[in-house]
Amino acid sequence: MxxxxxxxxxxxxxxxxxxASRAWSIYCNxxxxxxxxxxxxxQRQVNLKELAPYLKITDRRLKVTPEARAWDAADERFRALADAAATDLAAWNRGQPMSGIQRLCAEEIDKLARVAKPREVWRLVAAVILMERREPGRFKSDDAFFVQMARVVRRLRDVNAYEWWDHKARRTRRGYRDPNKRVMVEMGRVLSVSLGMVGTTLARMEDAEEARQDKVKAELVGALGELEAGVKEAA
Ligand SMILES: [Zn+2]
Incomplete structure (x- = not known):
């Protein structure tokens, strides 16, 4: 059948x-x-161009309040996450058991921390969260959200790029090797849990600012209406 x-x-x-796997599959190849x-x-891939407006929101806050303690605290949070990953990996190297998913996720975080600044990482995490808030339906499932989060952040490290020989084109190509889906889900989840608060807070601040702007605008419209009506009455 x-x-x-x-x-x-x-x-x-x-x-x-x-x-055997075909029997369980619901999708084509x-x-x-x-x-x-x-x-x-x-799930459509999230690219940096689409993330640009959300990165701008974060960068604007960073620019307006460069001294805010929140930024350093977020940097510190990522450093703590990276330290925990390095500690876990060291324990695993000494023979302590660890699930494959957990270990590979720790490796990803560790590699990321070696090449990217904490701020670069949480800035992207915040942008993906803002995108999720502002574009309902953009992410097809929780897994898709976490995988996209991990993919966006992983692009910070070019060391992921590996070279392979394209037989057809007869030249060397560079590609990005993705870890398996469960590792990506775990990585996205860990990043969201530890750094996502920056994004959710910025989203609330943006909403409050928009509400304030709307209120000021409504007041102006109302006041101008009164002015116009007053002039008509006097005439
Ligand atoms: Zn299909």
């Missing part, structure tokens, strides 16, 4: 590597690999 891919509009048959890479079969 042949089934079609579960993604609406996709007419390809369900696929899968081995017969293309959407199955997309799901593994992006956290959901229909």
């Amino acid at each position: 042949s089934h079609l891919c579960a993604v609406p509009g996709c007419a390809r048959p369900v696929g899968g590597g081995r017969r 293309k959407h199955r690999s997309h799901e593994r890479r992006h956290g959901h079969a229909e």
Whole structure:
């Protein structure tokens, strides 16, 4: 019996590597690999251009209140996360048991901390959170959100790039090797839990500012209406 891919509009048959996995698959090969890479079969990748307005929100706050203690505290939070990852890895090297997912996630955080400044990391985390708040439906599931979070942050380290020989094009290419989906979900989750507060707080501040602007505008409209009505009455 042949089934079609579960993604609406996709007419390809369900696929899968081995017969056993094919029996459980609900997606075609293309959407199955997309799901593994992006956290959901229909999740669109978040690119830096789309994140730009949200990065701007964070940067504006940083510029207006450069002395705020919150920024240093967020830096410190990432350093603590990186230290914990390094400690876990050292313990694992000494033979302490650790789940594969946890270890690979710790490796990701450790590698990230070696090449990126804490501020670069939490700035991106905040931007992804702002995006999630402002664009309902942009993330197809919690997993997709965490995977995209991890992907965005991972781009900070070019050391991920590996070179491979493209036989068809007969040249060396650079690509980014993604860890498996469960590691990416865990990485995104850890980053959101430890650094996400910056994003949620900035989102609240933005909402409050917008509400204030709306109120001032409404007051002006009301006052101008009164002025106009008064002039008409006097005439
Ligand atoms: Zn499909």
